[in-house]
Amino acid sequence: MSELLLDAAERGDASAVVAALTGMPEAARRGAAPRVLSAIREASRGYGMPNGALQLAALGVCTLSELEHLPRHARARGAEAIVVLRDRRPEWLPRWVETLMEDEFYWTWFPLVRTLVRDGLCPRPDHPHYPLGMITGLRALRSAAPNPPIQDVLRQDPDLLPEIWHLFELEGGGENSLANYDRFSFGSTWSEAFLALMRDGTLPRERLLDATIAALGRDFNHYRAKWFIDFHDKLAPTPGELTARAAHYLELLHRSTPNVVAFALKTVEKLDRAQPLDDHALLAGLRSRMRSEVASQVRSVIKWISRVAKRNPAVTAECMTIVSEAVLHEHKEVQHDALAWIQQQKGTLTPAHRALLERARGMVAASNTELLASLIGTASAPVPTPIPTGTPARHVSPWSRLAGLDLLDTPGVELESLGPAPFDGTDVPRLHASETVVPAEDLAALIERCASAIENAGDVLEYELALDSIARLADQRPPDFAKRLSPLTKRSAKRLAARGAVPFSGQDHTLDLCAVIHAWATQQVLDPIRMTEYERDFLRSPLQADGPGVPVEWRRSVAGYVARRALAVARQVSTGTALPLLSTPTHASGLIDPHALAVRTQVWVAAQATPDPHDVTLAMLRVAPDDRAKALQNFPNGPAEWVLSLRYALGGDHAIGESVQLWTAAAFARAPFATDEVLCTHHPALGADAGVPARYAPQVTSWESHGHTHHRLRVDVAPAPSLRVDVLPAAFFAEPSADRYFTESCLGPRSDGAYRLAASVSPVVADALAAESACILGANLDWWEAQWANKVLLEPWANPDLPLRDMPRLLLVLGLAAKDPGEHGLASDVAIRAIEDGRLVGDELGATMSLLLPTGLVKPARWARSLKDVARHSAWHTLTVRVAIERVCGASVGVPPRELLELLLELCTECGCAASGAAVRKSLARAGTKGKVGATATALLALQQRDATHATHQAQARSAAYEGRRARAERWGQMREGLS
Amino acid sequence: MTSIEHAYRYSYPSAVTPAEGQAGRVELATSGGEQASPLYFEGQLVYPRETADFLRALIDVVHARYHVPAAMLQRILIMADPVVTCTEGRLRFEGFSSCCGVYARLDVLENGLRGTTFGRGTTNVDFNPPMLAALARVRESDALGLSVGRDHVAASTTRDTVIERRVPLPARWVRGFGEVQACLARMTQRCEIPGVEARRFLRALPKASMHRRATWITAAGAGLRVSQLETPQGVRVGGVERLRVLTPVIHHAELLRVYSDDTTGASAWEIVATGMRYLVAFSPEVWRGFSGEGQLLREMAASDRDALLSRVRAALTWEWLLDVDVLAAEVGAPVSQVRSALAVLSSRGLVGYDLAERGFFHRVLPFDLGQVERLQPRLRAARRLVAEGAVRVEENADSHLVGVVVSDAVEHRVRLSADSFSCTCPWYAKHRQARGECKHVLAVRLTLEAADV
DSSP states (O other): OOHHHHHHHHTTHHHHHHHTTTTOOOOHHHHHHHHHHHHHHTTTTTTTTOHHHHHHHHHHHHHHHHTTTGGGGSOOSSHHHHHHHHOOOOTTOOOOOOOOTTSSTTTGGHHHHHHHHHTTTSSOOOTTTHHHHHHHHGGGGSSSSSSHHHHHHHHGGGGGGGGGGGGTTOOTTBSHHHHHHHOSSSSHHHHHHHHHHTTTTOOOHHHHHHHHHHHTTTTTOOOHHHHHHHHHHHOOHHHHHHHHHHHHHHHHOOOHHHHHHHHHHHHHHHHHSOOOOHHHHHHHHHHGGGGGHHHHHHHHHHHHHHHHHHHHGGGGGHHHHHHHHHHTTTTTHHHHHHHHHHHHHHGGGHHHHHHHHTTTTTTTTHHHHHHHHHHOOOOOOOOOOOOOOSSSSTTTTGTTTTTTTHHHSTTTGGGGGGOOOOOOSSSSSSGGGGBBBBOOOSSHHHHHHHHHHHOOOTTTHHHHHHHHHHHHHOOOOOOTHHHHHHHHHHHHHHHHSSTTTTTTTTTHHHHHHHHHHHHHSSSSOOOOEHHHETTTTEEEOTTTTTTEEGGGGGGSSSSHHHHHHHHHHHHHHHOOOOOOOTTSSSBBBBOOOOOHHHHHHHHHHHHOOOHHHHHHHHHHHHHHHTTHHHHHHSOOOOSSSSHHHHHHHOOOOOOOOSSSHHHHHHHHHHHHTSOOOOHHSSSSOOOBTTTBBEEEEEEEEEEETEEEEEEEEEEEEEEEOOOTTHHHHHHHHHOOOSSSOHHHHHSOOSSHHHHHHHHHHHOOOOOOHHHHHHHHHHHHTTOOOOOOGGGGGGGGGGTTOOOOHHHHHHHHHHHTTTTTTTHHHHEEEEEEHHHHTOOOOOHHHHHHHHHHHHGTTTTTHHHHHHHHHTTTOHHHHHHHHHHHHHHHHHHOOSOOOHHHHHHHHHHHHHHHHOSHHHHHHHHHHHHHHSSHHHHHHHHHHHHOOOHHHHHHHHHHHHHHHHHHHHHHOOOOOHHTTTOO | OOEEEEEEESSOOEEEEEEETTTTTEOOOOEEEESSSEEEEEEESHHHHHHHHHHHHHHHHOOOOOOOOOSSSOOOOOOOOEEEETTTEEEEEEEEEETOOOEEEEEOOOGGGGEEOOOOEEEEOOOHHHHHHHTTTTTTTEEEEEEEEEHHHHHHHHHOOOOEEEEEEHHHHHHHHHHHHHHHHHHHEEEEEEEEHHHHHTTTSSSSSSSSSSEEEETTTTTEEESSOOOOEEEEEESSGGGGGGGOOOOOOOOOOEOTTTTTEEEEEEEEEEEEEEEEEEEBBTTTTTGGGTTTTTHHHHHHHHHHHHHHHHOOOOOOOHHHHHHHHHHTTOHHHHHHHHHHHTTTTSSSTTTTTTTEEEEOOOOOOGGGGTHHHHHHHHHHHHHHTTTEEEEEEESSEEEEEETTTEEEEEEEESSSSSSSSHHHHHHHTTTTHHEEEEEEHHHHHHHHH
């Protein structure tokens, strides 16, 4: 008998399976079970699915436990399943039904379960998914006619009618809910079915209406609640029905679902206008709306409350209490409406109300402070810290000029026109003793460091130190070398075996590290193999003969440049040669102490070896400006060109040699902002940052497509960049790919690690990095693609020793306009820091914003949001942002954006000053007087300077500006003296 | 997924029942504890609206799942009910999210309750949807009673339906519920802001999901702001959108206190309101539950703690707050060892930690926690390594010890010193000491203990 069953199941003959199972004894079923289960497992391999006959066989022979462990696609359903179960009548059927109701797609089992219940084979499952399954599962019961209306199916199965009331109690979710079904199903909908059943008297109208209102009170998700709101409207309750349920509508005001509350407000207002409701009950409901995030809703409630107070003066005190809560609302319009109404009732202000309003002191928008003060009086302003007079502290004095402290003391210079700290990054100390890194000294530390670098791709300093450790300790091969290295070699082998992994191609620096470990352990260097496919050149790993490759252009990126240095390390360690990397940072900031570089160079000279030029050039770009002259005295003076070029980078005078790669980097490291005439004579026309400092010109191009205007930022560089890939500063200007399809940027792949690695290449002067970063960020301002790594591009600029010249400022201003909270949040953080330490001033910030505003690339509302956050930080930040917006308004050809004007109004009010400057006032006048822009512009024009407030604010701002710059000067002083 | 089957059995469904006049009563059905359905408290809520709002917020946390692993084809939404501990006229309601990453506790203090305590203990309480909907309708002016459990005589005369539910509680969920207490005990307060500022801060949180971003919350004036830059004073929050669970109740806040654990990066946010405190603790990342922190593995692996644990456990008598000095004197052990023992007991669900009062409190989670340690994957793997003889000590100096563990044909070297440990495995390389010890370190420790080194 079981042979028959198995044959039929394997043939896929469902009828034969049913026939074989009919009357089969339980012992025979159990005997067949192992083979049926085995057949199901075989059929389920990969993406396979057992046929229906096999599913039926399983239902006929398996125990409950076996069935529960089957994949859901191996569970039988349909009419034959009913026949099998009817014949078998297992005692576990109710528990099997419970299991089906627990399924993720429980509604697909509703027809089966419903039939079992209807036929009396099992009791109705006490599970919320049973009635909910009806929503989508009912359609499968409509077997009599194709696509019959839901109401007809329900009429044919009247026992289901009581179940429908559960649909008003249970929310459903995902694909299965009344809202989802009615929105996406074709033909009949549930709302039509309910209405049809109501019209023919099957369902009582009163109960439907009550159930709908009750459902709205269950805090369903807004999407699913919307169905009940719509259904309520379709029921079209009469005024009498509405009035009878007034208490229920009032209750809905306490709900948290926004559209339910909006619906309740509308209905209750209608009821209240028709016949005033009980004031206390109404106010209790309205009170809960004071915390709504929707400003328009709160404003309309305030108006409503004022009407209640007018018609019943006895509740005015209660109304005042409620409206006082709105003063704490984050929208200034709400605050204003609340304060204005309270002011009208000023005579009835009690101490309790005053206490409530007192909480709002310092919380309301600046434009509402006067209104609040008129109610509860003015608080005494905090006294600003006086600026110290006399000689600055010992550590501060030498750096006063570069920190911009002197500017604050310049007679006649107003805070509004204060310039930034005039340092360029090469003229100040950069090495902080606390940032010194500790290199690995033995094999154990090396293994730990390498393991950490492989697992934490975002930590590029760890990568640099790991690479350096292997290079320095490559000759350490104790007898148990292989065993000790085994955790690393195993991990590296796994990474290198990953499909598509190509080391030394610029794909991933941790992969390069794995390949260096591989070279050290096996003496095999995995130099990528070049191949051509589809007329394009690719690189692939020697370990993956038929694996996919990566475009050869990746090597032209900055990441590719660093990868070639790793390849050189791999070649070195494969021979067991232990020599230090020249370019390993000595400080966490990514910089190299010039004295340490001298020591490393001495080791190479002593070994009579020549380092890889990628390593030498990287070392030049990373060497700190600190104490170069003294380091030069201890520097080897060998005849080798690489030694001479290093000396030249540190300021030594040597004749320019033949290697363009070495001398270009040396000239840049020596004086990044000056033209090197000697180099230009020797190697002319190399391009930007190769003897001639780069000049940047941002351009925004716009085009229309499918009704949308698209914008793209491009930064043109002059002189035209050299396309030679082995010239390091020029790598930042290289076009990585002809069609920019394979790589979007010359920095490398889009990852935190790659971007951080690119930022570590030139930590002293990073304008080229900023220019490329601005292009990357600018291409995704609206977050049309999830580019999580882009935020990393802003990270370097939190460093107080990197000045914010044109390109970094462009990047910052773009960041402030980014949609992604990570990007605009970090840009705000950088702006706060930069204003504090004197790198950013309002005039320059405004100038950069003015450059971008007319292009349409940025949304001014996002600037307003970010700048509001920045301005909150201190009085100096407020003043800086105010000046920036004034500059934008002054430079604006048309009407300035409303959001910026609104922020300007708040800031001017806070500063106690009028909108200053003829250009600004002219631009405000252009806004007219109509609309929100006009009203704001008019308010700005009407602002008068309030001398006391202005003086206090100026003093606070000056104090904050002074403190930030003094702290910077002191820090530099301590760094120079090595005190920290 | 390893799970522990837990059965809830309520004699009746919890409900907000109307009483004579306008007053109603929150009747919470209980399940488990020292009795099947114990009665712990009967009385009045002094702040009914606030209590109702906080209870709803706690249930929001219980029902929340902030992370569903990509590989999880079927969402296993466990509906584990909150637990309540009744002690000395005060109540602590505790709940834990399905994703094991958010813990919430509402402490209703003496001035928030008026009534009679019938016993001390911890039990599950039923929070069904109709009851939650009724709680939402509670107003300030309502006089509202509260009962935790029902008098057995009264219960036997009613004809309520008995509610039975069997829930497979994932082992990691039960572990996490315990381990979060040990995490709280390590936290320090970072800032305290007025309720008004807290409300403004929460309203200004980014609307977009930030679970991929590490975010720091820093002080800004009298309030807080979200920062993307790490600062020494900042509190790191992974998945800052999770803070929105505080929004529905923040208007009740008089103060908001923020705590953080520097070791793991977890944080706790405490709303102080009149008559109650509401604490929500967040795991370091959205995808990282408290169960995986493993900070107590070392203590769990130690075999010499059993006697002390038994003594400490025997000395617990449902105190609202444990005095560690008194406890140490009582059990005759140093304070540091008693603290360590309490941390282990917290992972077994036997004590909780009150951040506001900086002390442990006694409560017994009504789950079968005997299996928790057995189900700890790292500890299990470490014991297997020891059993296989894969561990040997290579160097035993005064300052440090080096052990070698052979695992998967690779030799991992473990270095132990008085206050630190390291291993050459990828797990240690990735997490360092932030997630406790790896299986290799634990295996070496177990071997050393066995050899009494």
